[in-house]
Structures are given as C-alpha cells and as structure tokens.
Amino acid sequence: MFAVYAESFSTESPLDGLVVGERPDPDVPDGWTTVTVKASALNHHDLWSLKGVGLKQDQLPMILGCDAAGIDEDGNEVVVHAVISQPGWTGDETLDPGRSLLSERYQGTFADRVAVPRANLVPKPASLSFEEAACLPTAWLTAYRMLFVQGGCKPGDTVLVQGAGGGVATALISLARAAGLRVLATSRDEAKRTKALELGAHEVFETGQRLPTTVDAVMETVGQATWLHSIRSLRPGGTLVTSGTTSGPKLEDAGLTRIFFLQLKVVGSTMGTRQELASLITMLDATGVRPVLDRTLPMDQAPEALAAMASGDVFGKIVLTR
Template sequence: MFAVYAESFSSDDPLAGLVVGERPAPEAPEGWATVTVKAASLNHHDLWSLRGVGLREESLPMILGCDAAGLDEDGNEVVVHAVIGDPGRGGDETLDPGRSLLSEKHQGTLADQVVVPRRNLVPKPASLSFEEAACLPTAYLTAYRMLFTQGRLTPGETVLVQGAGGGVATALIILGRAAGLRVLATSRDEAKRSRAVELGAHEAYESGARLPVKVDAVMETVGRATWSHSVRSLRPGGRIVISGTTSGPRLDDAELTRIFFLQLAVIGSTMGTRHELDALVKFLDATGTRPLLDRTLPMEQAREGFAAMAGGDVFGKIVFTR
C-alpha cells in the first residue's frame, strides 16, 4: 500500500530519511480495526520522529502520522484517537506510563490504511469533512484538554494564550473563543498577532507586554521564553496549564515566590483521552467551529508539506488526502 515513512534519522536534515513509497498492508490483531484513511494531518511530532526523537532505530521503517479520519471496515466515518495504552488498565489513558502515540511503536496514519484498537475510533459527524476531522486528534485535542479538563475554564473567564501561530496555540484561540472565553494572545510577530485576532482572540500583544488585566488562566506551550510573563499575568489563585516547551525547558527564574504567595496552580497536560476527543468532535458539530487549515495536499506530495513545516512556513494544519 502507499505510505509515507521514516527510513532513517538525521538531526540536521530530517527530510533525508523521509520516503514516499510502498509498505506492506497492515494486519489487524483481534480487537483492532482497519481504517481506510481519507485524510491525515501533519504534526511537529513527525519531524521529531525523523530526527530520531521518540522513535527507536529498531522500529524502522516506521509509517509516520498520528492523526487521521477515514472509514472503518463497515463503512462508518470515523476519527482515529492516536493514544495507544494498555486495554486492561482503564481510566485516563494519558496517565498510562506505557502509553505511546501512533508512529512510535505502532505504524502511523500517513498511508492508505492504519490499524488501531477498536476502542480508539470516534464517530465522525457528517458536518465535519474528513480534512477537518483529521486535524483534531493531536493539536486540537491537546488544546481541548488544556482549556476544559486541566484548566477548568468556563464561559466569561479570561485566558492568555502564549505564542500565537503554533498549532496548539491556534487551536486554543479557536476553541476558547467558541466556548465563550475572553481570549488574549501574544506573539513576537506582528503578522501573527493580527492573525490571532482574525481567528477570534479579543486582543493580541507583543510577547512580554504588560497586560491591562490579570487573567484567570494561561495556556503555556512556549516554556522558558514566556514563563515569567505567564506567572506575572495571573490573578491570585490563577493557573498555568503547560503542554510544551518549544523555547526550552530550563528556566532562568521559576518565579517560585510569586507562585506560592499568590497561590497559583501549575498544571501539566498531555494529549487527551478518547472520551475527550469524542467531546471535542461533538463540540465542533454543535457550534459550527472549524479547525484552521494551512493547506491541503495529496499524500503523494507529502515531502512538500514536511518541508513547509520544517521551514516554519505554516499557520494552521497541513492535511494530506487520499
């Protein structure tokens, strides 16, 4: 079958190990389903895999991709949940210490077919296209969990989204505005600040700028470069939800005095559950909210999409279609 896969690693030139070609069709173990992929989206996780981060050499060749929407064996339209955990464990699969994402231990979604545990399938409503649905299982699910599960935000509260322009930050702005939050955003780039407002942010500011109000929560994906600003932007009793550290994890000042004195909460967040993905899909179906697509390409042109992401020439999701 047709597939986009990693054949080797290179930290300096990740696209060197990318192959667009043929791989054996997957066989579904008992309890697993075979999904015919109609659309799959690209994530930074795929570039990290090509650099050898989170993917072992003995697992090569590995079909890349975490996100997909398609048809199950009965012709039902489905969205694929990418977190693979222990089926006997129960509970929140993101807390399973042995969990993995598709394309780490199990072959990924950038192919004609992908096999996943049957419990990982979420019904796709007719209101969402395959391309839109394929954007949801990583960036948008991460944003949904940050805002509503870990952040416990409710309509009328104010949230600050650091680093407008990134995939999760874009999802945070779109979902937050749709849920009735007052959304503030920051970016070093004036064009990205303008785009953030177009997406739904009420106001956008230069990174590090003093805000006119203290916020209820900060959604943090940047790390070192914005951490102090995040802490200083919170009202007493506010909370930071962190799901990434794109500028690096080592802080110059963790602001511990301010954190304990103002009784701030620092909450980690990773991906999301199958139940949360189902809730996210239903939220978009009910509100008419849609993910932002940067571009849609046939999967045969995957290298073009990978190159755009590697070069930072992206605002929204890159989606490959079959």
Template sequence: MFAAYVNSFSSESPVDGLVLGERPDPVAPDGWTIVTVKAAALNHHDLWSLRGVGLREESLPMILGCDAAGHDEDGNEVIVHAVISDPAWTGDETMDPKRSLLSEVYDGTLADKIAIPARNVVPKPRGLSFEEAACLPTAWLTAYRMLFTQADLNPGDTVLIQGAGGGVATAAISLAREAGMRVYATSRDESKRAKALEIGAHDVFEPGARLPRRVDAVMETVGAATWSHSIKSLRPGGTVVMCGATSGFTPERGELNRIFALQLRVHGSTMGTKGELAALADFMDVSGLRPLIDRVLPMEQADQGLRAMDEGRVFGKIVVTR
C-alpha cells in the same frame, strides 16, 4: 500501500530522513480494526520523530502520523484516537504509564490504511469534512483538554495563549472564543498576531508585553522563552497549563517565588482521552466551529508540509489527503 515513513534520523535536517513510498498493508490482530485513511494532519510530533526523539532506531522504518479520519471496515466514517493504552488499562488513557502514540510503537496515520485498536475509533460527525476531522485528534484535542479539563475554565474567564500560529495555540484561540472566554494571544510575528485576531483573539501582544489585566489561565506551548511572562500574567490562584516546550525546557527565570506566593497552579497536559475527542467532535458539530487549515496537500507531498512546519511557515494545520 503508499505511506510517508521515517527511515533515518537527522537533528539538523529532519525531513531528509523521510521516505515517500510503498509499505506493506497493515494486519489487524484480535481486537483491532483497519481504517482506510481519507485525510491525515501533520504535527510537530512527526518532526520530533524524524529527529529521533521518542523513536528508537531499531523501530525503523516507522510510518509517521498521529491524526486521521477515514472509513472503518464497515464503511463508517470515523476519527482515529492516537493514544494507544494497554488493553488492561481502564480510565484516562493519558495516565497509562504504558501508553504510546501512533508512530511510536505502532505505525502511524500517514498511509493509505492503518491498523488501530477497535476501541480507538470515534464516529465522525457528518457535518465535519474528513480534512476538518483529521485536525482534531492531536492539536485540537490537546487544546480542548488544556482549556476545559486541566484549567477548568468557564465562559467569562480570561485566558492567555502563548505562541499564536502553532496548531495547539490556534485551536485554543478558536475554542476559547467559541466558549465565551476573553482571549489574549502572543506571537513574535506581526502577521500571525493579525491572524490570531481574525480567528477569535480579543487582543494580541508581542511576547513579554504587559497585559491589560491578569488572566485566569495561560495555555503554554512555547516553554522557556515565554515561561516567565506566563507566570507574571496570572492572577493569584491562576493556572498555567503546559503541553510542550518548543523553545526549550529550561527557562532563565523559574519564577518560583511567584508560584508559591500567589498560590499558582502549574498543570502539565498531554493529548486527551477518547471521551474528550468524542466531546470535541460533538462541540465542533453543534457550534459550527471549524479547524483552521493552513493548506491541504496530497500525501505524496507530505515532505513539503513537514518542511513548512519545520521552518515556521504555518498558521493552523497542514492536512494531507488520499
């Protein structure tokens, strides 16, 4: 079968380690199923894997990809949930210390077919295309969990979303606006600020700018570069939810005095549960909200999409199709 896989690591030029070619068809052990992929979405996780972060050299070659939608062995239209928990684990899969994501221990979704635990498939609503559904399992699921589970936000609340342009940030803008929140967003790029307004932000700002009001929560995906601004933007008792740190892990100012004096909450978040993915898919279907797709490419051009992502030339999700 055709697949996009990592065969070597490079921290400076990660896509150089990508191979587009043939791999053996997957074999499903007991309790697993084979999904025929119709569409898959690219994520920064793929670039980290190409750099060798979270992936061991002895695991190579490894098929990349966390997100996919396609057909199961009975012909049902399904979405793949990428969090693989221990078979004995019950409850929130993201809390399982033995969990992994597709493309870390088990081959990922950038292929004609993928083997996946049978419990990891979610019915695809007919109202969503395969391309739209493929955007949900990582970026959109992460944003959904950050907003509604970790921050526990409600209609009328105010949220700041740092780093508009990335997959999680654009998903959070759209979800928060659809759920009736007041949405602020930041970006260094003027064109991305303009696009953030188009997809639902009420107002946009340059990073570090003073906001019209303190916010109930901040969705933090940037890390060190925006951390101080995130903390300073919160109302007393507010929450910052962090799912990543693309600008680094060590901020110049930790703002610890503000955190304890204003009784702020700092909440980590990663991915989401199968139940949250199903709820997200239903939310999208009922509301009519659709993922923002930057571009759709054939899987044979996955390298072009990864290079665009690595260079920051993306607003929304890049989807590859079969």
C-alpha cells in the same frame, strides 16, 4: 501500500530520513481494525520522530502521522483516537504509564491504511470534512483538555494563549472564544496577531509585552521563550497549563518565588481521552467552529509539508489527503 515513513534519524537535517514509498499492509491484532485514511494532519511530533525523539533505531522504518480521519471496515466515517493504551487498561488513557501514540510503538497514519484498536474509533459527523476532522485527535484534543479539563476554564474567565499561529494555539483561541472566555493572544509575528484577532481573540500582543490585566489562566505550549511572561501574567491563584516546549524546555528562571507567593497552579497536560475527543467533536458539530487549515496537500507531498512546519511559516494545521 503507499506510505510516508522515517527510514533514518538526523538531528541536524531530519527530512533526510523521510521516505515516500511503499510499505507492507498493516498487521491487525485481535480487537483491532483498519481504517482507510482520507486525511491526516501534521504535528511537531512528526519532526521529532525524524530526529529520533521517542523512537529507537530498531523501530525503523516507522510510518509517520498520529492523526487520521477515514472510513472503517464497515464503511463508517470515523476519526482515529491516537493514544494507544495497554490491553486491559481502564480509565484515563493519558495516565496509562505504558501508553503510546500512533507512529511511536505502532505504525502511523501517513499511509493508505492504518491499524488501530476498535475502541479508538469515534464517529465523524457529516458536518465535518475529512480534512477538518483529521486536525482533531492531537492538536485540537490537546487544546480541549488544556482549557476545560486541566485548566478548568469557564465562561467569563480570561485566558492568555501564548504563541498564536500553531495548531494547538489556533485551536485554543477558537475553542475558548466559542465557550465564552475572554481571549488574549501573543505572537512575535504581526500577521499572525492579525489572524488571531480574525479567529476570535479579543486582544493581541507582541510576545513578552506586558498585559493590561492579569488573567485567570495561561495556555502555554512555547516553553523557554514565554514561560516567565506566562507566570507574570497570572492573577493570584491563577493556573498555567503547559503541554509543550517548542522553544526549548530549559529555564533560567522558572518564576518559583512568584508561583508560591501568589499560590499559582502549574498543570501539565498531554493529549486527551477518547471520550474527550468525542465531546470535542460534538462541540464542533453543535457550534460550527472549525479548524484553521493552513494548507492541504496530497500525501505524496509530505516532504514539502514537513519543511513548511519546520520553518514555522504556518498558521493553523497542515493536512495531507489521499
């Protein structure tokens, strides 16, 4: 079958290890099924995989891609939940110490077909296109959990979204606005700040700019470049939710004095559960909120798509279609 996969690793030039070609049809263990992929969205996870982060040499070749929407073996339109928990695990899948993602321990979604546990399939409503639905399992699910599960945000709260432009950040702005939050957003790029306003942010600021007010919660996916600004932007007792470090994880000043003196909460967040994915899909179906698509390309143009993501010249999600 057609597939886009990692054949080798390179920290300096990750796309050198990318291959567009053919791979064997997926193995289907007991309790699993296959989905014919109609659309799959890119994530930074795919670039990290090409750098060898989260993968070992003996796992190659590995088909990339965490996200997919497609058609199951019974002809149903479905969205694939990308978190694979251990057999027998019950409860929150993100807390399973042995969990994995598609394209880590198991072959990914940049292919004609992908094998997944039957329990990982969520019905896709007719109101969502395959391209829109493919954006949900990683970036949008991450945003949903950050805001409403780990952040505990509620209507009337003020939330700051750092680094407007990426897939998670655009999802955060859209979901927060739809849920009745006051949304502030930052970006180094003036064009992205303008787009953030169009998307639903109430106010936008340059990265690091002092805000006119403190906020109830900060959604932090950038890391090193924005961390201290995030801490300084919180009201006493406020919450910082972190799910990524795109600018790097090492901090010269973590703001610890401010954290304990103002009794701030710092909460980690990773992906989300199958039930949260189902709730997110229901929210989008009911509200009409839709993912922002930066561009849609045929899957055989994956190298071009990954190069665009690596350059940072993206607002929203890049989607590959079959």
